[in-house]
Amino acid sequence: MALQSVGLAVPEERVRPANARSTVDKAYRAGARASGALTLALMALIGLFLLLKSWDALHRIGWSFFTTSVWTPETGQFGVWGALLGTFLIAVIALVLAVPVAICAALFVTEYAPARLRRPLTSFIDVLAAIPSIIYGLWGRAYLQPKAINLSRWLGTHLGFIPFFKTDQSHSVASYPASTFIAGMVVALMIVPICTAVMREVFAQAPPGEKEGALALGGTRWGVIKTVVLPFGRGGIIGGSMLGLGRALGETIAVTLIISPLFDPHSLTHVLHTGGISIASLIALKFGESNEFGISALMAAGLTLFVITLVVNALAGIIVARSRSGAATEI
Amino acid sequence: MVLAEEFVEPFEKVEKPGHLPPDRIQPRTIQTADVVDIVGAVIASFCLTWLIYEELTPLSGGLGFFAMWYGLFLATVWFLARERVGKIQARDRLVGVIVATVGIGILIPLALIVGYTISRGFHALRTQFVTQDLSKAGPLDPATVGGGSAAIVGTLEMVGIATLLSIPLGLATAVFLSEIGGRLARPVRMIVDAMSAIPSIVAGLFIYAAFILSMHQQQEGFAAALALAVLMLPTVTRTAEVVLRLTPGGLREASLALGGGEWATVRRILLPTARAGLLTAVILGIARIVGETAPLIITALGNTSFNADPFHGKQDALPLFIYRLIKFPQAQAIQRAWTAAFVLLMLVLVLFIIARIIGGRGPGHIGRLKRARLVRKGLA
Secondary structure, X not given: OHHHHOOOXXXXXXXXXOOOOXXXXXXHHHHHHHHHHHHHHHHHHHHHHHHHHHHHHHHHHHHHHXXXXXXXXXXXXXXXXXXXXXXXXXXXXXXXXXXXXXXXXXXXXXXXXXXXXXXXXHHHHHHHHXXXXXXXXXXXXXXXXXXXXXXXXXXXXXXXXXXXXXXXXXXXXXXXXXEHHHHHXXXXXXXXXXXXXXXXXXXXXXOHHHHHHHHHOXXXXXXXXXXXXXXXXXXXXXXXXXXXXXXXXXXXXXXHHHOOEOOOHHHHOOOOOEEEOOHHHHHHHHHHHOOHHHHHHHHHHHHHHHHHHHHHHHHHHHHHHHHHHOOOOOO | OOOHHHEOOOOOOOOOOOOOOOOOOOOOOOOHHHHHHHHHHHXXXXXXXXXXXXXXXXXXXXXXXXXXXXXXXXXXXHHHHHHXXXXXXXXXXXXXXXHHHHHHHOHHHHHHHHHHHHHHHHHHOOOHHHHOOOOOOOOOOOOOOOOOHHHHHHHHHHHHHHHHHHHHHHHHHHHHHHXXXXXXXXXXXXXXXXXXXXXXXXXXXXXXXXXXXXXXXOOOHHHHHHHHHHHHHHHHHHHHHHHHHHOOHHHHHHHHHOOOOHHHHHHHHHHHHOHHHHHHHHHHHHHHHHOOOHHHHHHOEOOOOOOOOOOOOOEOOHHHHHHHHOOOOOHHHHHHHHHHHHHHHHHHHHHHHHHHHHHOOOOOOOOHHHHHHHHHOOOO
16 A cells, blocks of 8 residues: 555555445446447448448459549449549649648747747637638639639749649640649648647747757757757658648548549649549549449548548658657757 | 758957857847848838839739749848848848748638638628528529528537537547546547548548448438537547646546545546536537538538428538539529628637637636636635
8 A cells, every 4th residue: 555655554444445446436437438449439330331332332343443543333434543643633732832831830830929929820820720621612713713823824834844734735724723733722721720730739849958059059040940940840740741631632522612523644644734633522523423333432432532541640640649759859 | 960050150259258249149039120121121022023023024913923022022131131140140030031921921811711701701691591591582583582591400400419429429538538548548549530530521421321321311410410420529539638638637636535436536526627628629529510511412412491300301501502502603692602601601710719718718717707606605
């Protein structure tokens, strides 16, 4: 008994052994454990049911599900390759735009902003995450698109020699709306908050001793950031970006409202041009018009998306957790 | 370590011992000269851009103007700082300006989204948007005729049911994670994290597969509520767990030392102490699901006529209402969609602000009203 070992006289009958819990407490423990287990089971059920209902389609089409890019389950020709490529193109564009912004925003909040501005700033950035994705979609379509077309055309005309910005010969405005690029821009806005939140948390944990040491050596603020904050926050930058990637891959309605569907892999790589697709928007677009087999095929697409986002997020979680423990940082 | 280049050169001689060297770096102070530099840079770069854009070259377009202005602004800042305080501090200044402008600049899209939605949606908002549905509104009636009552009722019911389902499970899981722990806690925490990243459309597919197909149900409001509950659960659990962890350990120990059981400690001490935070968790969860569209396309389908029964028949919801009407060619339908978008955005923002206000208080915070009540009872 711990109390006796420090020299306190405790009457024998007052000491309750740690494992003797009342019935209520046993029920409480069991209940709380059961909820934890139920949450686990729910996740397993999601994977299980998607697999179960997609079995019909996957069984019939086999491995070519991952190499076919057209989507016509009625004729027995369907595959997720085009949608997968489109998903990753949108996500990559979103990441390229969002990560530098998120790094700057996180640095500004942790290193530059006056203390009384930090909380409101964080709140405002979080509001971006609270705005429903359908409103992003509407805004992207009605407000951003007419403005972004000019940017797309400029990129296509002047930077067309870069393979990523390659366009066909036509430089008319008509070939630029509803593109992967515009969808990526909107998704970028949607993932900035989550990237910023993770990076902010990790940057804030940069060891104050090292920071003060750098300042004491005569370092500028940028010197401190470059030599202490960024190296210590590297895990957070990578992990936050991957969490953002996970969100970007699964974004549905905003993408669906902006792109006009296109499955041809070659045309998809012309990201500035009209047309794009993602797995999530494929499901949203085709669900209403599918028969039973078509829905099974969509379940297979959903399962693919589910597995990809799980893997990406699990990796991100591991990287962030490791960066928090300080294991992946050295200076 | 390649650190040296970001640090100042050593001073060759300090002329007056006892006095600070004149060019000492003061990392956290802003001097008048710095402010003048920045303002000067803004004006100078604007003038230069205007000159290039309007007078010298045949360029046009607002975006390009701003891009060039920003680029020239950065260049001006760098040159000014290099002339005045040297190269190393000029680089510091440049990075500081970039970080600050981008960090604040990210709020511009936020303002644009909120402002644009208000400007498109607000002017057609009448009380009948809340009281009427679309069954009597013809396709060419103005957008002020008819409204989204079916959608509003549907959203309230779906979100209400989803909240009722996910709060008990979410709070219980949070209590498990923070108070009991053990071997099961690690996988559960990992899964909750993973769950928060499930694409919302996949949650819809899951409910379609598990509830509608496997249990031979129809597409209805309740199915949508189930899908929303799946999406809400991780938000509630994670936020609630953090809040429970923040409650002072001394309270737990005091309760246990007084002979309180574990359940009594949780029920009478922890949950009341963390009430504000738990409320925040729930409100954030609601804000997360109230605008979800993708799962509803699969589970609730939407309905143009009024259906207040979540257990029978297709049901409408605000996001579905928007998604359906925005695709119509008529300007009136699109206007209705924007009005609904305005209502939805305001709903989310109000929820979010409430969550921030409540969540801003620490655990155990005693508000004005509560204090008055305690004083009346003679407890404080």
